Amino acid sequence: MLNVYSEIGKLEAVLLHRPGKELENLVPDYLERLLFDDIPFLDLARREHDNFAEILRGNGVEVLYLEELATESIDNPDVRNDFIEKFLDEGNVVGLGTREVLKDYFERFSNKELIDKLMAGVRKDEIPKLINKSLMDLTDSNYPFVLDPMPNLYFTRDPFATIGHGITLNHMKTNVRNRETIFAKYIFENHPRFKNPNLHIWFNRKEAFSLEGGDILVLSPKVIAIGISARTDAAAIERFSERILYSDESFETILAFDIPKKRAFMHLDTVFTMVDHGKFTIHPEAEDNLTIYSITKSNRFHGELYIEKEELPLEQTLQKYLEVDEVALIRCAGGNAIDAAREQWNDGSNTLAIAPGEVIVYARNYVTNRLLEDNGIKTHVMSCSELSRGRGGPRCMSMPLIRGSL
Known part of the structure:
Protein backbone atom coordinates (compact mmCIF):
# COMPACT_ATOMS: atom_id res chain seq x y z
CA MET A 1 0.00 0.00 0.00
CA LEU A 66 9.46 3.50 -13.94
CA GLU A 67 10.45 1.73 -17.15
CA GLU A 68 10.11 -1.71 -15.52
CA LEU A 69 6.73 -1.00 -13.90
CA ALA A 70 5.43 0.46 -17.17
CA THR A 71 6.58 -2.67 -19.05
CA GLU A 72 4.82 -4.94 -16.58
CA SER A 73 1.66 -2.81 -16.84
CA ILE A 74 1.12 -3.44 -20.57
CA ASP A 75 1.52 -7.22 -20.44
CA ASN A 76 -2.07 -7.68 -21.64
CA PRO A 77 -2.18 -7.22 -25.47
CA ASP A 78 -5.36 -5.14 -25.30
CA VAL A 79 -3.81 -2.85 -22.69
CA ARG A 80 -0.66 -2.55 -24.82
CA ASN A 81 -2.68 -1.55 -27.90
CA ASP A 82 -4.72 0.96 -25.90
CA PHE A 83 -1.52 2.38 -24.41
CA ILE A 84 -0.01 2.90 -27.87
CA GLU A 85 -3.14 4.67 -29.13
CA LYS A 86 -3.27 6.98 -26.11
CA PHE A 87 0.45 7.67 -26.32
CA LEU A 88 0.19 8.65 -30.00
CA ASP A 89 -2.76 10.91 -29.18
CA GLU A 90 -0.79 12.69 -26.50
CA GLY A 91 2.32 12.81 -28.67
CA ASN A 92 0.20 14.82 -31.10
CA VAL A 93 0.65 12.23 -33.85
CA VAL A 94 -2.48 13.04 -35.82
CA GLY A 95 -1.40 12.33 -39.38
CA LEU A 96 -3.12 9.11 -40.46
CA GLY A 97 -0.13 7.88 -42.43
CA THR A 98 2.29 8.60 -39.59
CA ARG A 99 0.13 6.74 -37.07
CA GLU A 100 -0.21 3.75 -39.38
CA VAL A 101 3.53 3.50 -39.99
CA LEU A 102 4.37 3.97 -36.29
CA LYS A 103 1.94 1.29 -35.09
CA ASP A 104 3.36 -1.08 -37.67
CA TYR A 105 6.88 -0.17 -36.54
CA PHE A 106 6.04 -0.83 -32.88
CA GLU A 107 4.84 -4.37 -33.69
CA ARG A 108 8.46 -5.55 -33.86
CA PHE A 109 9.22 -4.51 -30.26
CA SER A 110 8.85 -6.48 -27.04
CA ASN A 111 7.02 -4.64 -24.27
CA LYS A 112 10.30 -3.50 -22.69
CA GLU A 113 11.68 -2.35 -26.05
CA LEU A 114 8.45 -0.50 -26.75
CA ILE A 115 8.55 1.41 -23.46
CA ASP A 116 12.22 2.30 -23.99
CA LYS A 117 11.49 3.50 -27.52
CA LEU A 118 8.52 5.62 -26.51
CA MET A 119 10.62 7.23 -23.78
CA ALA A 120 13.55 7.81 -26.12
CA GLY A 121 11.47 9.29 -28.92
CA VAL A 122 11.28 8.25 -32.56
CA ARG A 123 13.48 9.92 -35.17
CA LYS A 124 12.10 10.26 -38.67
CA ASP A 125 15.13 8.47 -40.12
CA GLU A 126 14.38 5.37 -38.01
CA ILE A 127 11.21 4.36 -39.82
CA PRO A 128 10.20 3.77 -43.45
CA LYS A 129 9.05 6.65 -45.61
CA LEU A 130 5.87 8.04 -44.11
CA ILE A 131 2.63 7.43 -45.95
CA ASN A 132 1.16 10.74 -47.08
CA LYS A 133 -2.50 10.42 -46.13
CA SER A 134 -3.06 13.80 -44.55
CA LEU A 135 -1.98 17.42 -44.80
CA MET A 136 -0.07 16.96 -41.53
CA ASP A 137 2.02 14.16 -43.09
CA LEU A 138 2.83 16.30 -46.13
CA THR A 139 3.73 19.56 -44.38
CA ASP A 140 5.51 18.51 -41.18
CA SER A 141 8.82 17.79 -42.88
CA ASN A 142 11.59 19.72 -41.11
CA TYR A 143 11.28 18.60 -37.50
CA PRO A 144 13.56 15.55 -36.97
CA PHE A 145 11.25 13.57 -34.66
CA VAL A 146 8.02 11.73 -35.27
CA LEU A 147 7.64 11.41 -31.49
CA ASP A 148 9.49 13.79 -29.19
CA PRO A 149 12.01 12.34 -26.72
CA MET A 150 11.16 12.54 -23.01
Whole structure:
Protein backbone atom coordinates (compact mmCIF):
# COMPACT_ATOMS: atom_id res chain seq x y z
CA MET A 1 0.00 0.00 0.00
CA LEU A 2 1.15 3.54 -0.74
CA ASN A 3 2.06 5.36 2.45
CA VAL A 4 3.56 8.86 2.63
CA TYR A 5 2.69 11.07 5.59
CA SER A 6 5.93 13.02 5.89
CA GLU A 7 9.01 14.23 4.05
CA ILE A 8 11.44 12.61 6.47
CA GLY A 9 9.98 9.27 7.58
CA LYS A 10 12.22 6.27 6.89
CA LEU A 11 12.15 5.79 3.14
CA GLU A 12 11.12 2.22 2.33
CA ALA A 13 10.24 2.19 -1.39
CA VAL A 14 10.97 4.73 -4.12
CA LEU A 15 10.37 5.11 -7.86
CA LEU A 16 13.27 6.12 -10.13
CA HIS A 17 13.90 6.26 -13.87
CA ARG A 18 17.38 5.33 -15.07
CA PRO A 19 18.24 7.82 -17.85
CA GLY A 20 17.94 6.30 -21.32
CA LYS A 21 18.40 7.11 -24.98
CA GLU A 22 16.08 10.09 -24.61
CA LEU A 23 19.11 12.10 -23.45
CA GLU A 24 20.89 11.32 -26.71
CA ASN A 25 17.97 12.82 -28.62
CA LEU A 26 18.61 16.22 -27.08
CA VAL A 27 20.04 18.67 -29.62
CA PRO A 28 20.80 22.40 -29.21
CA ASP A 29 18.03 23.64 -31.52
CA TYR A 30 15.32 21.99 -29.40
CA LEU A 31 16.64 22.34 -25.84
CA GLU A 32 14.17 25.06 -24.91
CA ARG A 33 11.26 23.07 -26.32
CA LEU A 34 12.31 20.06 -24.23
CA LEU A 35 12.99 22.17 -21.08
CA PHE A 36 16.73 21.57 -20.91
CA ASP A 37 19.64 24.02 -20.68
CA ASP A 38 22.38 21.57 -21.64
CA ILE A 39 22.97 18.04 -22.94
CA PRO A 40 24.08 15.44 -20.35
CA PHE A 41 26.52 12.71 -21.42
CA LEU A 42 24.39 9.57 -21.16
CA ASP A 43 27.07 7.08 -20.13
CA LEU A 44 28.23 9.17 -17.18
CA ALA A 45 24.67 10.22 -16.29
CA ARG A 46 23.75 6.53 -15.98
CA ARG A 47 26.75 5.82 -13.77
CA GLU A 48 25.81 8.74 -11.54
CA HIS A 49 22.21 7.56 -11.40
CA ASP A 50 23.36 4.03 -10.53
CA ASN A 51 25.39 5.56 -7.69
CA PHE A 52 22.18 7.26 -6.49
CA ALA A 53 20.33 3.93 -6.54
CA GLU A 54 23.21 2.19 -4.73
CA ILE A 55 23.05 4.76 -1.91
CA LEU A 56 19.33 4.12 -1.58
CA ARG A 57 19.66 0.34 -1.59
CA GLY A 58 22.58 0.53 0.83
CA ASN A 59 20.22 2.23 3.27
CA GLY A 60 17.48 -0.37 3.01
CA VAL A 61 15.33 1.33 0.36
CA GLU A 62 13.53 -0.75 -2.26
CA VAL A 63 14.27 0.85 -5.63
CA LEU A 64 11.64 0.45 -8.35
CA TYR A 65 12.10 1.70 -11.90
CA LEU A 66 9.46 3.50 -13.94
CA GLU A 67 10.45 1.73 -17.15
CA GLU A 68 10.11 -1.71 -15.52
CA LEU A 69 6.73 -1.00 -13.90
CA ALA A 70 5.43 0.46 -17.17
CA THR A 71 6.58 -2.67 -19.05
CA GLU A 72 4.82 -4.94 -16.58
CA SER A 73 1.66 -2.81 -16.84
CA ILE A 74 1.12 -3.44 -20.57
CA ASP A 75 1.52 -7.22 -20.44
CA ASN A 76 -2.07 -7.68 -21.64
CA PRO A 77 -2.18 -7.22 -25.47
CA ASP A 78 -5.36 -5.14 -25.30
CA VAL A 79 -3.81 -2.85 -22.69
CA ARG A 80 -0.66 -2.55 -24.82
CA ASN A 81 -2.68 -1.55 -27.90
CA ASP A 82 -4.72 0.96 -25.90
CA PHE A 83 -1.52 2.38 -24.41
CA ILE A 84 -0.01 2.90 -27.87
CA GLU A 85 -3.14 4.67 -29.13
CA LYS A 86 -3.27 6.98 -26.11
CA PHE A 87 0.45 7.67 -26.32
CA LEU A 88 0.19 8.65 -30.00
CA ASP A 89 -2.76 10.91 -29.18
CA GLU A 90 -0.79 12.69 -26.50
CA GLY A 91 2.32 12.81 -28.67
CA ASN A 92 0.20 14.82 -31.10
CA VAL A 93 0.65 12.23 -33.85
CA VAL A 94 -2.48 13.04 -35.82
CA GLY A 95 -1.40 12.33 -39.38
CA LEU A 96 -3.12 9.11 -40.46
CA GLY A 97 -0.13 7.88 -42.43
CA THR A 98 2.29 8.60 -39.59
CA ARG A 99 0.13 6.74 -37.07
CA GLU A 100 -0.21 3.75 -39.38
CA VAL A 101 3.53 3.50 -39.99
CA LEU A 102 4.37 3.97 -36.29
CA LYS A 103 1.94 1.29 -35.09
CA ASP A 104 3.36 -1.08 -37.67
CA TYR A 105 6.88 -0.17 -36.54
CA PHE A 106 6.04 -0.83 -32.88
CA GLU A 107 4.84 -4.37 -33.69
CA ARG A 108 8.46 -5.55 -33.86
CA PHE A 109 9.22 -4.51 -30.26
CA SER A 110 8.85 -6.48 -27.04
CA ASN A 111 7.02 -4.64 -24.27
CA LYS A 112 10.30 -3.50 -22.69
CA GLU A 113 11.68 -2.35 -26.05
CA LEU A 114 8.45 -0.50 -26.75
CA ILE A 115 8.55 1.41 -23.46
CA ASP A 116 12.22 2.30 -23.99
CA LYS A 117 11.49 3.50 -27.52
CA LEU A 118 8.52 5.62 -26.51
CA MET A 119 10.62 7.23 -23.78
CA ALA A 120 13.55 7.81 -26.12
CA GLY A 121 11.47 9.29 -28.92
CA VAL A 122 11.28 8.25 -32.56
CA ARG A 123 13.48 9.92 -35.17
CA LYS A 124 12.10 10.26 -38.67
CA ASP A 125 15.13 8.47 -40.12
CA GLU A 126 14.38 5.37 -38.01
CA ILE A 127 11.21 4.36 -39.82
CA PRO A 128 10.20 3.77 -43.45
CA LYS A 129 9.05 6.65 -45.61
CA LEU A 130 5.87 8.04 -44.11
CA ILE A 131 2.63 7.43 -45.95
CA ASN A 132 1.16 10.74 -47.08
CA LYS A 133 -2.50 10.42 -46.13
CA SER A 134 -3.06 13.80 -44.55
CA LEU A 135 -1.98 17.42 -44.80
CA MET A 136 -0.07 16.96 -41.53
CA ASP A 137 2.02 14.16 -43.09
CA LEU A 138 2.83 16.30 -46.13
CA THR A 139 3.73 19.56 -44.38
CA ASP A 140 5.51 18.51 -41.18
CA SER A 141 8.82 17.79 -42.88
CA ASN A 142 11.59 19.72 -41.11
CA TYR A 143 11.28 18.60 -37.50
CA PRO A 144 13.56 15.55 -36.97
CA PHE A 145 11.25 13.57 -34.66
CA VAL A 146 8.02 11.73 -35.27
CA LEU A 147 7.64 11.41 -31.49
CA ASP A 148 9.49 13.79 -29.19
CA PRO A 149 12.01 12.34 -26.72
CA MET A 150 11.16 12.54 -23.01
CA PRO A 151 14.42 13.67 -21.35
CA ASN A 152 12.69 14.92 -18.18
CA LEU A 153 11.58 11.43 -17.19
CA TYR A 154 14.42 10.93 -14.74
CA PHE A 155 12.73 13.58 -12.60
CA THR A 156 10.11 11.11 -11.33
CA ARG A 157 8.94 13.53 -8.63
CA ASP A 158 6.74 15.54 -10.97
CA PRO A 159 4.22 13.40 -12.95
CA PHE A 160 2.48 12.12 -9.83
CA ALA A 161 2.81 12.52 -6.09
CA THR A 162 2.17 10.02 -3.30
CA ILE A 163 0.14 11.66 -0.52
CA GLY A 164 -1.20 9.60 2.36
CA HIS A 165 -2.55 6.39 0.84
CA GLY A 166 -3.37 8.04 -2.49
CA ILE A 167 -1.86 10.03 -5.34
CA THR A 168 -2.19 13.15 -7.39
CA LEU A 169 -1.97 12.15 -11.06
CA ASN A 170 -0.73 15.48 -12.22
CA HIS A 171 -1.55 17.77 -15.11
CA MET A 172 1.87 19.09 -16.13
CA LYS A 173 2.29 22.71 -17.13
CA THR A 174 3.88 21.96 -20.51
CA ASN A 175 2.67 19.60 -23.23
CA VAL A 176 6.14 18.12 -23.61
CA ARG A 177 5.98 16.82 -20.02
CA ASN A 178 2.28 16.03 -19.77
CA ARG A 179 2.86 12.77 -21.69
CA GLU A 180 4.97 11.56 -18.75
CA THR A 181 1.86 11.11 -16.62
CA ILE A 182 0.48 8.42 -18.93
CA PHE A 183 2.99 5.92 -17.52
CA ALA A 184 1.70 6.45 -13.98
CA LYS A 185 -1.90 6.20 -15.21
CA TYR A 186 -1.30 2.73 -16.69
CA ILE A 187 0.77 1.56 -13.71
CA PHE A 188 -1.95 2.44 -11.20
CA GLU A 189 -4.67 0.99 -13.41
CA ASN A 190 -2.94 -2.22 -14.53
CA HIS A 191 0.18 -3.18 -12.59
CA PRO A 192 -0.41 -6.27 -10.38
CA ARG A 193 1.21 -4.61 -7.39
CA PHE A 194 -0.30 -1.15 -7.68
CA LYS A 195 -3.71 -1.39 -9.35
CA ASN A 196 -6.42 -0.62 -6.84
CA PRO A 197 -9.95 0.40 -7.80
CA ASN A 198 -10.26 2.17 -4.44
CA LEU A 199 -7.09 4.22 -4.80
CA HIS A 200 -7.64 7.86 -3.81
CA ILE A 201 -6.76 10.09 -6.75
CA TRP A 202 -6.69 13.60 -5.31
CA PHE A 203 -6.06 15.27 -8.66
CA ASN A 204 -6.39 13.99 -12.22
CA ARG A 205 -4.20 14.51 -15.26
CA LYS A 206 -7.20 15.77 -17.26
CA GLU A 207 -7.85 18.72 -14.94
CA ALA A 208 -7.88 22.19 -16.51
CA PHE A 209 -5.12 23.54 -14.25
CA SER A 210 -1.53 22.44 -13.72
CA LEU A 211 -0.10 20.75 -10.64
CA GLU A 212 3.40 19.22 -10.48
CA GLY A 213 4.93 16.93 -7.86
CA GLY A 214 7.99 19.08 -7.20
CA ASP A 215 5.66 21.64 -5.65
CA ILE A 216 4.12 19.17 -3.17
CA LEU A 217 5.77 18.56 0.22
CA VAL A 218 4.05 16.36 2.81
CA LEU A 219 5.35 18.03 5.97
CA SER A 220 3.42 15.96 8.51
CA PRO A 221 0.29 13.80 8.81
CA LYS A 222 -1.61 17.07 9.27
CA VAL A 223 0.15 19.54 6.96
CA ILE A 224 0.96 19.65 3.25
CA ALA A 225 2.92 22.48 1.63
CA ILE A 226 2.36 23.27 -2.05
CA GLY A 227 4.15 25.83 -4.17
CA ILE A 228 2.29 28.35 -6.32
CA SER A 229 5.04 28.37 -8.89
CA ALA A 230 5.92 28.63 -12.56
CA ARG A 231 4.57 25.07 -12.91
CA THR A 232 1.63 24.87 -10.45
CA ASP A 233 -1.53 26.99 -10.58
CA ALA A 234 -3.34 28.38 -7.54
CA ALA A 235 -6.64 27.01 -8.90
CA ALA A 236 -5.19 23.48 -8.94
CA ILE A 237 -4.18 23.81 -5.29
CA GLU A 238 -7.72 24.83 -4.35
CA ARG A 239 -9.23 21.87 -6.18
CA PHE A 240 -6.77 19.45 -4.55
CA SER A 241 -7.39 21.01 -1.13
CA GLU A 242 -11.17 20.58 -1.37
CA ARG A 243 -10.75 16.87 -2.06
CA ILE A 244 -8.12 15.90 0.48
CA LEU A 245 -9.24 18.09 3.39
CA TYR A 246 -12.77 16.68 3.14
CA SER A 247 -11.57 13.08 2.80
CA ASP A 248 -10.97 10.46 5.48
CA GLU A 249 -7.26 11.32 5.52
CA SER A 250 -5.58 13.03 8.48
CA PHE A 251 -4.53 16.22 6.70
CA GLU A 252 -5.95 19.43 8.18
CA THR A 253 -4.00 22.29 6.56
CA ILE A 254 -2.53 23.10 3.17
CA LEU A 255 0.16 25.79 3.21
CA ALA A 256 0.36 27.44 -0.22
CA PHE A 257 3.81 28.96 -0.76
CA ASP A 258 3.69 31.70 -3.40
CA ILE A 259 7.25 31.73 -4.79
CA PRO A 260 8.91 33.75 -7.59
CA LYS A 261 8.04 32.49 -11.07
CA LYS A 262 11.50 31.95 -12.57
CA ARG A 263 13.65 29.10 -13.95
CA ALA A 264 15.90 28.75 -10.88
CA PHE A 265 12.76 28.51 -8.70
CA MET A 266 10.98 26.01 -10.93
CA HIS A 267 9.23 24.15 -8.08
CA LEU A 268 8.93 24.68 -4.33
CA ASP A 269 11.36 21.80 -3.73
CA THR A 270 14.08 23.58 -5.73
CA VAL A 271 14.20 26.24 -3.00
CA PHE A 272 12.86 24.51 0.12
CA THR A 273 13.09 20.95 1.46
CA MET A 274 12.67 19.30 4.85
CA VAL A 275 15.70 17.49 6.29
CA ASP A 276 14.74 16.71 9.90
CA HIS A 277 12.17 17.51 12.58
CA GLY A 278 11.89 21.30 12.38
CA LYS A 279 14.88 21.66 10.02
CA PHE A 280 14.69 22.85 6.43
CA THR A 281 16.98 23.90 3.62
CA ILE A 282 16.00 27.11 1.87
CA HIS A 283 17.31 29.43 -0.81
CA PRO A 284 17.66 32.93 0.72
CA GLU A 285 16.20 34.68 -2.33
CA ALA A 286 13.03 32.61 -2.04
CA GLU A 287 12.78 33.37 1.67
CA ASP A 288 12.88 37.09 0.92
CA ASN A 289 10.14 36.83 -1.74
CA LEU A 290 7.66 34.48 -0.15
CA THR A 291 3.98 34.77 0.72
CA ILE A 292 2.19 31.92 2.52
CA TYR A 293 -1.54 31.19 2.58
CA SER A 294 -3.14 28.63 4.89
CA ILE A 295 -6.05 26.60 3.56
CA THR A 296 -8.38 24.73 5.92
CA LYS A 297 -11.96 23.46 5.95
CA SER A 298 -14.60 26.14 6.26
CA ASN A 299 -16.59 26.21 9.49
CA ARG A 300 -19.70 27.36 7.61
CA PHE A 301 -20.35 25.05 4.68
CA HIS A 302 -19.25 21.52 3.92
CA GLY A 303 -16.89 21.40 0.95
CA GLU A 304 -15.87 25.04 1.18
CA LEU A 305 -12.40 26.28 2.08
CA TYR A 306 -11.15 28.93 4.48
CA ILE A 307 -8.09 30.71 3.06
CA GLU A 308 -6.00 33.12 5.06
CA LYS A 309 -2.76 34.98 4.35
CA GLU A 310 -0.18 34.17 7.02
CA GLU A 311 1.42 37.26 8.56
CA LEU A 312 4.07 35.57 10.72
CA PRO A 313 7.62 34.97 9.43
CA LEU A 314 8.30 31.59 7.84
CA GLU A 315 9.92 30.04 10.93
CA GLN A 316 6.98 30.97 13.16
CA THR A 317 4.43 29.85 10.59
CA LEU A 318 6.12 26.44 10.41
CA GLN A 319 6.35 26.24 14.21
CA LYS A 320 2.65 26.98 14.48
CA TYR A 321 1.42 24.37 12.00
CA LEU A 322 4.00 21.65 12.64
CA GLU A 323 3.62 22.07 16.40
CA VAL A 324 7.36 22.10 17.08
CA ASP A 325 9.28 24.20 19.60
CA GLU A 326 11.90 25.41 17.17
CA VAL A 327 12.46 25.69 13.41
CA ALA A 328 15.90 25.96 11.83
CA LEU A 329 16.29 27.28 8.31
CA ILE A 330 19.57 26.14 6.76
CA ARG A 331 20.20 28.68 4.03
CA CYS A 332 21.76 27.55 0.76
CA ALA A 333 25.51 28.28 0.96
CA GLY A 334 24.90 30.23 4.16
CA GLY A 335 23.21 33.02 2.23
CA ASN A 336 26.40 34.20 0.52
CA ALA A 337 25.29 36.06 -2.62
CA ILE A 338 27.75 34.35 -4.98
CA ASP A 339 27.89 30.86 -3.47
CA ALA A 340 24.14 30.66 -2.87
CA ALA A 341 23.34 31.64 -6.45
CA ARG A 342 25.83 29.10 -7.83
CA GLU A 343 24.75 26.23 -5.62
CA GLN A 344 21.06 27.02 -6.04
CA TRP A 345 21.51 26.70 -9.83
CA ASN A 346 22.68 23.15 -9.07
CA ASP A 347 19.86 22.46 -6.59
CA GLY A 348 21.69 23.11 -3.36
CA SER A 349 18.36 23.29 -1.52
CA ASN A 350 16.98 20.13 -3.13
CA THR A 351 17.67 17.22 -0.77
CA LEU A 352 16.09 13.79 -0.45
CA ALA A 353 15.52 12.70 3.14
CA ILE A 354 15.85 8.94 3.60
CA ALA A 355 15.30 9.16 7.38
CA PRO A 356 14.99 11.97 9.93
CA GLY A 357 18.22 13.98 9.80
CA GLU A 358 19.67 11.90 6.94
CA VAL A 359 19.68 13.14 3.35
CA ILE A 360 21.13 12.55 -0.11
CA VAL A 361 22.79 15.59 -1.70
CA TYR A 362 24.78 16.56 -4.80
CA ALA A 363 28.56 16.59 -4.36
CA ARG A 364 29.02 19.90 -6.15
CA ASN A 365 27.05 21.83 -3.49
CA TYR A 366 29.84 21.48 -0.97
CA VAL A 367 29.24 24.76 0.89
CA THR A 368 25.61 23.89 1.63
CA ASN A 369 26.51 20.27 2.40
CA ARG A 370 28.99 21.40 5.02
CA LEU A 371 26.32 23.60 6.62
CA LEU A 372 23.93 20.66 6.73
CA GLU A 373 26.53 18.59 8.57
CA ASP A 374 27.23 21.50 10.95
CA ASN A 375 23.50 21.43 11.76
CA GLY A 376 23.58 17.74 12.67
CA ILE A 377 22.36 16.36 9.33
CA LYS A 378 24.00 13.21 7.97
CA THR A 379 24.71 13.59 4.26
CA HIS A 380 25.09 10.90 1.62
CA VAL A 381 26.96 12.63 -1.20
CA MET A 382 26.36 11.52 -4.80
CA SER A 383 28.21 12.36 -8.00
CA CYS A 384 26.25 14.68 -10.26
CA SER A 385 28.25 16.42 -13.00
CA GLU A 386 25.89 15.18 -15.75
CA LEU A 387 22.60 14.65 -13.90
CA SER A 388 22.68 18.23 -12.59
CA ARG A 389 22.56 19.57 -16.16
CA GLY A 390 18.85 18.79 -16.13
CA ARG A 391 18.28 21.34 -13.32
CA GLY A 392 16.98 18.93 -10.72
CA GLY A 393 18.42 17.38 -7.55
CA PRO A 394 18.03 14.14 -5.56
CA ARG A 395 14.46 14.93 -4.48
CA CYS A 396 13.48 15.76 -8.06
CA MET A 397 14.83 12.37 -9.22
CA SER A 398 12.79 10.30 -6.76
CA MET A 399 9.15 9.58 -5.99
CA PRO A 400 8.67 7.98 -2.55
CA LEU A 401 6.00 5.30 -2.54
CA ILE A 402 6.32 4.14 1.05
CA ARG A 403 7.69 5.96 4.10
CA GLY A 404 7.64 4.72 7.66
CA SER A 405 5.79 6.56 10.40
CA LEU A 406 7.60 9.15 12.50
